Amino acid sequence: MQLFALISSSIAGNVEYIYDDMNRLKTVIYGDDKTRMDYSYDEVGNRESESINRPPVSGPVGSPTSGTVPLKVYFKDNSTNDPNSWMWGFGDGGTSSARNPSYVFRKSGTYTVSLTAANIAGSGSANMVGYITVTPCSSRPVRIAGTGPVYYGTIQSAYDAATTGQTIQSMGIDFMENLSFKTAKTIILDGGYDCGYASGIGQTYVNGNLMIGAGNFIVTLGNVILDTKSEPVIIG
Numbered sequence: 490m491q492l493f494a495l496i497s498s499s500i501a502g503n504v505e506y507i508y509d510d511m512n513r514l515k516t517v518i519y520g521d522d523k524t525r526m527d528y529s530y531d532e533v534g535n536r537e538s539e540s541i542n543r544p545p546v547s548g549p550v551g552s553p554t555s556g557t558v559p560l561k562v563y564f565k566d567n568s569t570n571d572p573n574s575w576m577w578g579f580g581d582g583g584t585s586s587a588r589n590p591s592y593v594f595r596k597s598g599t600y601t602v603s604l605t606a607a608n609i610a611g612s613g614s615a616n617m618v619g620y621i622t623v624t625p626c627s628s629r630p631v632r633i634a635g636t637g638p639v640y641y642g643t644i645q646s647a648y649d650a651a652t653t654g655q656t657i658q659s660m661g662i663d664f665m666e667n668l669s670f671k672t673a674k675t676i677i678l679d680g681g682y683d684c685g686y687a688s689g690i691g692q693t694y695v696n697g698n699l700m701i702g703a704g705n706f707i708v709t710l711g712n713v714i715l716d717t718k719s720e721p722v723i724i725g
Contacts (some may be wrong), residue, residue: 491508500554525610529711536554545572549604555622557684558662561691562621564602568613572606580621590603592693597625597661634679638686644668644678648708652677658682659713661691668695668715671702681712 513534517526525542548567553560566575566588577585579592580600594600600621605614629640631647634656641647643666647657653674661681670688680693693713 491636497565500592505532507606508636527609542608542610543570545570545606545608546612546614547604547606547613549577549602549615549617551602551620553592554620556624557626558597558623559595559626559683559690560623561591561592561683563589563591565589566606568606570608570610570613572608572613574607577606578603592654593661594621595624595694597623599623605667607633609644626660627662628684630662630664632658632686634686637712648676648678649673657694658686659688660684660686661693661712664693664695665697666695667677667697667700669700669702670708673702675709675710678713 504517506514509515510533512530513530513536514718516528527542528536531537532668548569549564550567551562551564564577566572575586575588575591577587577592578583578601579594581594581596581598582593585592594611599619600623601616602620603616603617603700607613629642631644632638633641633647633651638658639650641650644657644659644664645666647659648668648670649672651657651674653676656677656679659678659680659682661683669675670691681689681691683690689712691712695713695718696716699715699717
């Protein structure tokens, strides 16, 4: 009962008492802040432990909070009261249940980031409106790598222009286009680059149909996901 007195001075509002099936006090939930005291008992019914739990107070941060597309942001949870589950929302439909996730924003725009952190006592949420600002990249999203790289607007146009042994690099964004690989040549298609093509930050996603030729060609994919709408079409 001394522990009750210790915390009662900071409690306001209603108090909820929860009993187990043997009519022993199991949990007390105090007031609006949902501070929770849990009790456990030994096998003969003696109270053996008490624990105080409070819902998390969410405190997310991210870095960087602005930059050019595609922008990779590293997030960190600074929530109090020891949360053990997390749900992030990044404002573009993407989510994560990791405590400290990284996320690539693949389109320019302003994004609101949310975090709900939870523990046994409940959950706490933070909603950071307009937290991330992503601006357009000044470079075209595809290039043929080399001493004097040549830039293109689509993967297909770069493939058509490339010669055997060359590497096509693409930014870590979404491409909505159909691809036709039919010319007899060997190409590397390497994706997931940042705006300056300085480092890989994720993956390139291509959404569309894929047509492949019957000739002798090889396309090696690196960090490129082909999300085709149907089975590849073989053309003669």
